[in-house]
Amino acid sequence: MRCKICGAKLRKEGDICKSCYEEYCKEEALEKDTKEILKLGRKYLPKYQLTRYGDWYIIFVIILIALISQKQILLSILCLLFSLIALIVALFWTKKRAVNTTCTFYEKKIVFQSKPKKKTIAYSDLKDITYYQNFFQKIFHLGDIQFHPESGTYLLGGFEIKDVPDIEENWEKIQEIIQTKKEV
Ligand SMILES: [Zn+2]
Incomplete structure (x- = not known):
């Protein structure tokens, strides 16, 4: 018998192997996690x-x-x-x-949505966050935040939300959330 998903040889009777099963459970737990902690949008400032x-x-x-x-x-x-x-x-x-872009922090995951694109990252798979501000963004308190996954870059596997409003305040909040989640 072989695993239906990855093709690995199975020691016991069954459809999928242990690692695929664990992956499936993790995905399902992420799917069920709908409690919002913080929601950020992309600000459109003419x-x-x-x-x-x-x-x-x-x-x-x-x-x-x-x-x-x-x-x-x-x-x-x-x-x-x-x-x-x-x-x-x-x-x-x-x-x-801007209207179609949001970044939502849940109990276990962060979801970035820029319709029709949607990306999800679990806190456990998040390596680091960084933020960038150009000269004018500084004046208007806007900033771009990059989410870096454990493997890959923010462009590959991670994501970036641009023009987050009240960046100083929101950056503090995000760091706090991620620190507490990482400690769990
Ligand atoms: Zn498998």
Whole structure:
């Protein structure tokens, strides 16, 4: 007899081996864990979002000056219109993403959701958390938090939630939760 899931040889009669059974029990326990401790969202702050396109503003101004100096008025207006539309689309898209992104801390696990993506990590599989803030995020009290799994990086197996509001306060709360969970 072999394990139905991993194919390992079974010593006793049964469908799955001990390690697959343990894995299954762990997953089921995580699935049943629905008690929320803390829920974080991604903040959409237009003031901050407008600071993110600095390089593009410079390119835009250079192109506009070049066009005006060549007396290309129609092209200048088109350039202006196109840039405005691009900016509105970018802001709209970021807002949509922000509304659909949450990071929820439960008793045993952390669930990151950025619809339609969903990632779950158990505290026991979490190695470390870090946070990053750029110059403007600092001004608006926003920050990005990375969750690093025991194996892999936050991009692989872990996740990152961007633009968490009241970052100083929330960072303290998260660290407290993770410390207590890790000690258990
Ligand atoms: Zn197995």
